[in-house]
Amino acid sequence: MKTTALFICLILTGNLLAQNxxxxxxxxxxxxxxxxxxxxxxxxxxxxxxxxxxxxENSDIPNINGYRTDVVEALKALKIxxxxxxxxxxxxxxxxxxxxGPKEDRPSIVNVFWGGVTxxxxxxxxxxxxxxxxxxxxxxxxxxxxxxxxxxxxxWVEYVTSSNESPMTELRKKNGREDPWDVKFWGxxxxxxxxxxxxxxxxxxxxxxxxxxxxxxxxxxxxICGPSADDLAWTENILEVIKDKxxxxxxxxxxxxxxxxxxxxxxxxxxxxxDEDMWFATIRNTMYVEDYIKSHLAIMxxxxxxxxxxxxxxxxxxxxxxxxxxxxxxxxxxxxxxDALVAGINLNIFNNHADRISMANIAQIVNVLxxxxxxxGAQMVKTPTYYVFQMYNVHQDAELIPIELKSENYDxxxxxxxxxxxxxxxxxxMTNITITNSNPNQALPVDLLLGKPxxxxxxxxxxxxxxxxxxxxxxxxxxxxxxYSIGKVKNGELHVTMPAHSVVLIQLED
Numbered sequence: 185m186k187t188t189a190l191f192i193c194l195i196l197t198g199n200l201l202a203q204n205x206x207x208x209x210x211x212x213x214x215x216x217x218x219x220x221x222x223x224x225x226x227x228x229x230x231x232x233x234x235x236x237x238x239x240x241e242n243s244d245i246p247n248i249n250g251y252r253t254d255v256v257e258a259l260k261a262l263k264i265x266x267x268x269x270x271x272x273x274x275x276x277x278x279x280x281x282x283x284x285g286p287k288e289d290r291p292s293i294v295n296v297f298w299g300g301v302t303x304x305x306x307x308x309x310x311x312x313x314x315x316x317x318x319x320x321x322x323x324x325x326x327x328x329x330x331x332x333x334x335x336x337x338x339x340w341v342e343y344v345t346s347s348n349e350s351p352m353t354e355l356r357k358k359n360g361r362e363d364p365w366d367v368k369f370w371g372x373x374x375x376x377x378x379x380x381x382x383x384x385x386x387x388x389x390x391x392x393x394x395x396x397x398x399x400x401x402x403x404x405x406x407x408i409c410g411p412s413a414d415d416l417a418w419t420e421n422i423l424e425v426i427k428d429k430x431x432x433x434x435x436x437x438x439x440x441x442x443x444x445x446x447x448x449x450x451x452x453x454x455x456x457x458x459d460e461d462m463w464f465a466t467i468r469n470t471m472y473v474e475d476y477i478k479s480h481l482a483i484m485x486x487x488x489x490x491x492x493x494x495x496x497x498x499x500x501x502x503x504x505x506x507x508x509x510x511x512x513x514x515x516x517x518x519x520x521x522x523d524a525l526v527a528g529i530n531l532n533i534f535n536n537h538a539d540r541i542s543m544a545n546i547a548q549i550v551n552v553l554x555x556x557x558x559x560x561g562a563q564m565v566k567t568p569t570y571y572v573f574q575m576y577n578v579h580q581d582a583e584l585i586p587i588e589l590k591s592e593n594y595d596x597x598x599x600x601x602x603x604x605x606x607x608x609x610x611x612x613x614m615t616n617i618t619i620t621n622s623n624p625n626q627a628l629p630v631d632l633l634l635g636k637p638x639x640x641x642x643x644x645x646x647x648x649x650x651x652x653x654x655x656x657x658x659x660x661x662x663x664x665x666x667x668y669s670i671g672k673v674k675n676g677e678l679h680v681t682m683p684a685h686s687v688v689l690i691q692l693e694d
Contacts, residue, residue: 227272230514236550276330283308299513329373389425501554582609
């Protein structure tokens with residue numbers, strides 16, 4: 185009887201350990217995880233640009249030519265690969281010539297989309313591109329299609345990138361920049377199905393053909409304004425119209441925001457005051473992005489079987505109700521441990537589709553939506569999402585290692601989602617595996633079948649005591665990245681315990 189009970193116990197224990205299994209398929213794939221998948225997005229929205237990035241040279245806040253020193257140093261440490269600007273909805277109201285020349289001569293406009301505040305255009309083309317050089321990132325410019333003209337777009341490209349003698353290059357030199365900037369990423373409009381002009385897909389597609397045919401330069405990557413979330417018809421109709429001119433485009437954008445309530449009109453949920461119900465809904469809604477990616481890629485494969493046009497997820501992240509006491513239209517929210525899990529899950533998904541996803545841009549970089557940095561006056565904090573990007577930057581330009589993942593479910597109120605997500609890559613003699621555990625209540629064992637021995641193993645973890653913990657001004661950080669003891673590889677296997685609500689990096693030295 186005792187023997188039978190022991191046998192049953194061993195079976196149950198073995199099944200428990202086998203519930204979560206990650207198998208590395210270590211044969212070379214030649215698929216690179218483009219560093220641009222770890223891109224960011226900055227818009228003239230709330231305090232993202234002014235106060236967040238730029239305070240002006242006369243500010244009492246320490247700065248480098250007007251750029252906040254603390255933000256510059258934090259972003260350099262994060263190894264930001266690409267930064268999108270000036271929007272967003274703002275981009276299709278932005279006329280670039282308003283933002284060049286002496287600042288006292290620049291006209292002001294009203295930011296009609298974001299709070300109705302006055303935009304003085306003191307942060308324009310020079311300021312943005314110089315900032316990109318300062319932090320060592322590639323710029324990604326969004327061209328105004330909604331209220332702009334082809335001529336305006338041609339002039340901007342000439343002004344920014346040309347070394348020829350022309351009125352635009354002479355104007356650039358007059359404004360203090362002798363050499364052109366190296367800008368290769370150009371978005372042709374933004375959300376033109378909505379705030380970018382409320383256009384029909386077929387009409388926008390013709391405008392894309394028109395604009396794109398004039399945006400010429402060696403190595404340019406031109407991005408089609410693609411769909412929001414599951415709008416498959418937009419993707420289908422766009423590609424149908426340009427199917428004879430696919431060479432005009434190198435990318436098609438997609439936007440997807442995680443809303444816990446899935447409700448754009450009413451409450452989207454609080455960024456700090458939530459229970460497990462909203463935790464589960466947030467994680468579940470985040471995971472939908474993979475289904476949308478697969479659906480849009482299937483349409484893209486039909487028109488572009490060679491895969492020359494890449495998918496670019498150039499707006500993603502969480503979107504909650506604004507923080508109490510903040511301005512309407514500034515989209516300021518906090519960033520908790522929940523957002524760290526959202527970031528890790530998204531990035532794992534993007535990594536695993538690196539054969540077709542060439543770029544992604546989290547919204548937004550400072551003070552808005554799921555930002556990596558928050559500022560208040562002279563103070564700055566790094567959010568939980570910052571630490572996820574810091575942890576995951578080992579994947580930038582690494583070779584993707586395909587994985588086979590078996591995950592137990594995280595069950596809640598009759599619904600279930602995978603508890604574990606993961607991705608893996610190899611670079612410079614190091615195999616890097618990132619894993620998330622979305623279960624807020626339970627640590628989970630994971631068996632890793634590595635396929636070969638490794639010399640050394642080390643780990644990092646992002647976690648906190650409570651799922652609502654966040655990093656706040658003037659207080660000790662509650663959500664940080666720390667070392668995590670991983671055990672040893674035995675016979676090509678590694679057994680890891682993933683604490684509840686955690687993000688973990690495992691590094692294996694060849």
